[in-house]
Amino acid sequence: MTQLGQYPPARHVIVHISDTHLLAEGRPLYGAVPVEQRLAELMARLEAGPIRPNAVVFTGDLADLGEPDAYRRLRAIIEPSVDRLGAELVWVMGNHDERAQYSSLLFDEQPSDAPQDRVHMVDGVRIISLDTTVPGYHHGEISGEQLEWLAGVLAEPAPHGSVLAVHHPPVPTPLEVMAVLELHDQPALAAVLEGTDVRIILGGHLHYSTHSTFAGIPVSVAAATCYTLDLGAEAGRLLSGVDGGQSFDVVHLYDNQVVTSTIPAAAFPEVTGFSTQYRPMIEALTPHQRLEQLSSKASTFNLNEAAASGA
Numbered sequence: 024m025t026q027l028g029q030y031p032p033a034r035h036v037i038v039h040i041s042d043t044h045l046l047a048e049g050r051p052l053y054g055a056v057p058v059e060q061r062l063a064e065l066m067a068r069l070e071a072g073p074i075r076p077n078a079v080v081f082t083g084d085l086a087d088l089g090e091p092d093a094y095r096r097l098r099a100i101i102e103p104s105v106d107r108l109g110a111e112l113v114w115v116m117g118n119h120d121e122r123a124q125y126s127s128l129l130f131d132e133q134p135s136d137a138p139q140d141r142v143h144m145v146d147g148v149r150i151i152s153l154d155t156t157v158p159g160y161h162h163g164e165i166s167g168e169q170l171e172w173l174a175g176v177l178a179e180p181a182p183h184g185s186v187l188a189v190h191h192p193p194v195p196t197p198l199e200v201m202a203v204l205e206l207h208d209q210p211a212l213a214a215v216l217e218g219t220d221v222r223i224i225l226g227g228h229l230h231y232s233t234h235s236t237f238a239g240i241p242v243s244v245a246a247a248t249c250y251t252l253d254l255g256a257e258a259g260r261l262l263s264g265v266d267g268g269q270s271f272d273v274v275h276l277y278d279n280q281v282v283t284s285t286i287p288a289a290a291f292p293e294v295t296g297f298s299t300q301y302r303p304m305i306e307a308l309t310p311h312q313r314l315e316q317l318s319s320k321a322s323t324f325n326l327n328e329a330a331a332s333g334a
Contacts, residue, residue, distance in 0.1 A: 066100060081101075193209045
């Protein structure tokens with residue numbers, strides 16, 4: 024396929040989904056949000072689209088109450104879909120998850136109350152699933168033993184770098200009450216990460232999409248698929264969870280850059296666009312012809328577009 028811009032295709036693509044909050048028996052969350060249906064529709068949208076990821080990463084709060092049936096239903100939706108995408112599946116523990124059910128029902132292991140830290144090698148990229156949960160609590164912590172383990176993993180660089188996936192993102196939040204539930208002792212994590220091959224940190228927990236840096240590393244937080252927190256809610260609300268704005272993220276790893284994009288979980292009505300049948304025609308043009316047809320406001324292509332829009 025002809026390269027149309029300055030950059031070749033990304034070397035690796037990661038789909039990042041968070042906070043599914045499934046309940047047993049397919050029950051709606053808060054009696055109102057059909058979370059299982061929303062997740063199934065999101066995966067169907069992903070499969071129907073052009074994205075073919077190397078990995079699909081879920082950054083925690085997979086089940087809302089840690090119910091065994093919720094994890095079984097999650098696997099029934101996700102595993103066949105990810106298999107059809109030809110991708111690696113990466114789970115991450117969240118504060119609403121329970122370690123024993125998570126370890127036994129998602130990994131077919133003996134139930135364990137130990138931190139659920141794992142390493143996945145995906146086409147030369149090392150994806151580290153780090154458990155930031157505290158049993159019985161909603162805030163995040165990373166023990167000294169976990170930090171020592173992480174430092175050992177990162178001691179040798181991976182061929183194409185590392186991705187750190189956590190539930191509690193090491194970023195500030197403008198929702199002050201959520202700050203109570205943040206990841207504690209973040210400087211200790213920064214000390215381990217500085218100077219390593221970690222290219223991006225993926226997180227969830229906040230129920231809205233946000234981006235920052237930590238220890239010089241980009242941080243990308245995916246919004247929830249269940250409900251989102253409205254940062255623009257009226258001033259009388261301390262927190263406002265709404266059934267809208269659900270989305271997932273896509274991470275493109277280039278040789279020297281990382282690009283994250285947020286995609287709505289549900290499609291919107293299309294008002295303009297072009298079929299893929301135009302691609303061969305565009306590829307057949309020289310770079311100069313391409314620029315004149317697609318960039319010039321005076322081109323036949325753009326004049327026809329302006330006429331169609333009613334301008």
